[in-house]
Amino acid sequence: MRELPGALAGPRVVTLGGTEDPLAIDRNEMLRYLGHTGQNIEDDLACRIERVARDVEAHGRARGVFATFPVDASTLDDEGKACIRLTGTVATLRGRDIYRHLKDARWCTVLACTLGMDNERRLRALGAQSPLDAAIYDAASSALIESAVGHLDSMVQDAASAAGLSCNWRFSCGYGDCPLEAQGRLLASLDATRRIGLTVTPTNLMVPSKSVSAMIGVFEGPPRAADAPARCAICRMRASCSMRKRGTTC
């Protein structure tokens, strides 16, 4: 049985963004978060949105951490249902969707990424001053964390392919039927509070709020469950989603 390559093993802490290598915001994605579906935007407002986006880019820093653990899909959980365990951690992942995502994987890379407390404080400050600027800042920050986690994902993919391994897409707690309750233990397996300052509330929300955690399956052969399903397909909200009604997605 082959050994896990060191570059993938981790835990590896990464800092992204900064004046030398700033993170970029996908403007379309940011506008989509704001509910934009092609409306004509007045010049004043367009400038205002752009100014906030640039501010977020200029000050945006992300801290990320990832580590890779062997996948054990052979055991049952306390309810007698098939589940995924990550060997060497306390994480147990329940639900059909995450099972499908990881059951054929040899390892799972767990990653977490956060824009940190500076972003959170700024969001709070704007919330008190101007709800509009706060809403734009919120959307721009969401787009920025997506960009950061994309970088992290690429690092994982590159490290895997350098070692002749393959990966599938990044799956997060809360997708499909994977409960948010797994969040705390998943982040504990990365020691994410200590390493990147990411905490989880008793209601399983991450603070700072602009944070992402995800799981990527790592395979010795070609990846299984390789294609990310359209997000809506496994979303609990698809029946009532206001974005879908407007012909867009989150």
Place this chain on the structure above:
Amino acid sequence: MDTLLHKAISGDCHLLFDGGMGTMLQAAGLAAGELPELLCLTNPEHIEAIHRAYVEAGSDVITTNTFGANRLKLDGRATVDEVYAAAVSCARAAGAHLVAADIGPLGALLRPLGTLSFDEAYDAFAEQARAASDAGADLFIIETMTDVLEVKAAILACRENTGLPIFVTMTFEADGRTFLGTSPEVAAVTLDALGVDALGINCSQGPHELRALAQRMLAVTEKPLIVQANAGLPHVEHDCTVFDIGPEEYAAAVRGMVDDGVGILGGCCGTDPRHIALIADVLRGRTPRKREVPQAFTVTSAQALISLPTESRAIAVIGERINPTGKKRLKEALRTRDFDYLVSEGIAQQEQGADILDVNVGLPDIDEVDALQVAGERLSGAVTLPLQFDSTVPAALEAAVRRYPGKPIINSVNGKQEVLDEILPIAARYGANVIGLTLDEAGIPTTAEQRFEIAARIVGEAERHGIPRSRLLIDCLAMTVSTDQRQALETLRAISMVKERLGVKCTLGVSNVSFGLPQRPLLNGAFLAAALGAGLDTPILNPGSDRYMDAVRTFRVLNGEDAGARDYIERYAGWRDPYAKSDDKAIRLPDATASTRVDGNAPSAPSPNSERSIGHFVLTGRKRETAELTRELLNTLSPLDLIDAHLIPALDEVGTRFDRGELFLPQLMASAEAARAGFDVIREQMPASKELDKGTICVATVEGDIHDIGKNIVKMLLDNYGYTVIDLGRDVKPQAVLDAVREHDIKLVGLSALMTTTVPNMAKTIDLLHREAPGTLVMVGGAVLTPEYAEQIGADFYAKDAAESARIAAKVFG
């Protein structure tokens, strides 16, 4: 107390802690994310063996395996008492000379950014402190902290529940700050003020990096310094995690720290008994280097340090705007708990150049104990400036100072014995600074000598309570020159006397001097300059006044604080002097900060096809134009007609277009801003009109949920429709919503929840309201809600978006 411990705390001998515990357990197979503390109960021999290896390597102090042994992390798997009892036993059995009870972070973030309250954190730490003390620990090591507020809760819990010495370390990232933005200087000054026995740095980085951070702490505190570095960075070799700094390199770095003056040493992640044995060799035969740190008046927030060295003439501006006296809008905000308004006042002053913010929320009809505390919490979540708590109610001061993440200023005491006896113990207990006003039972004396006498008495009383002169500011009180023209010079003379003879810094609010005279700011500005010349250190003023800030910035050139006049040149090089004679109208350049402020409604040319109507201006989000036209129309229309026939229909139209997807969210909000500008004009012209009050609505994000963007949008829109909106904020307990409903006689409540995990708390809140306040209607909204879900949890209305919430309100209030 143990002799060695006593000597170490006095700085007379070195003390050697142990090294890593968690990394040794992980190397032996502990699962990632597992609680190592439980091993004290399930495998005590293993823990004891690790401790013994450190004792044999030369550790004076053994740290118990209790880093995460708090009720939140143990989560019922064992009691806190059991774990500490077992952990201390392991350490004792290993032959430890001294046993340090380890207390790590709770793992949950405190408010205002997180959801855990200070008091909940305190209770959890107090349970640990008592358990450790009962188990027979010799001291506390509170370690790996990143949040000043959390560490303060831990320190107070240890001090108020036990008599053991307290050592504290915080952990800093590569950028030299903790995750919450605290620098080594802020940490050292704040922890020193809180009266810990030793303080320092651990974890995160290797000894080379931490040495540089330790030097920064050594420069600002005389307390014994602790450093416990990691053995560099971890990497994986053949499925094993190894650290890249070996014992020899580590010990060499430690030698440098000892040379710098670090007294207490040990290791953190990745260090093992080999590292400790070599450090023991380094320390053998040495005693800590004696250090003398220059005295300074220091104030801190979690993110900022204001330091005025005793020997320097550097000054700091205390912003005075958060004070309801004479401010109608702030009074109203405090009564409706609109703390956002207060926070925005704080942010504005920060941008205008204040260094410290005075916070006064005293109104006869509000609960000041609660309000001052909430104001402190909300401000510390949004501004980085240190705070000065200003109140005449000792309980309010204590509540706020206790829960403040930093070393604040208390405003104030005076020469009255009763006041000194009440307030000084609070300043002493929490390491706060305190302002002393030179008045007493007999009132404000008229001569400088008499004021000096009172100042001297205050200094004496403070010292009796253990508060050094470096934590005092004396206010020699500005008197009105129109009443007694000799008074201004007496105040200035008193300042000079206090500074020279008592060696205490001075503060002063200048504006009183001009009362009753025309052009008051002119006189105030001159008095301010004179007072700075006489030695005033911390003027209390409105930083929004360019006149005052000009005096401050120019003085900073004259006193040498603005080195090379760099700031002065940057700000004033292109400045037009308002006194200069010119054909042009003298126009001040806008503040550098103001010009970079995000404000989308900077004047712009009206578009060619613009139609001059309120409807058009609101629809296109034009604040300035809406305000101007409103002002104009008020000449011919009654305010009510203007609202009903222009503003509301415009907002309705915006709502309809938003519904049809012709406008998107930022456009809806920009329209709301424009309408708000119109309403503000109307309110200015007909203040406090009953007719304008359409009803009061209470909004909140439910307990456990921290998302408030959606709720804030609803608040904004409802506000612009003319409702009074009481915003309870985020993470609001059901009982708090009920209390607000009762207090303000609320008919409609808006609740927001963004996550599936927090909807149950929404259901609980609705249930409580319907039971205890029948007749109150509840509308709900948020990403995870659907009409069906809303009905299922008992909501009266489902608002799919902000525009809908305004329609619901119209229905409810008719």
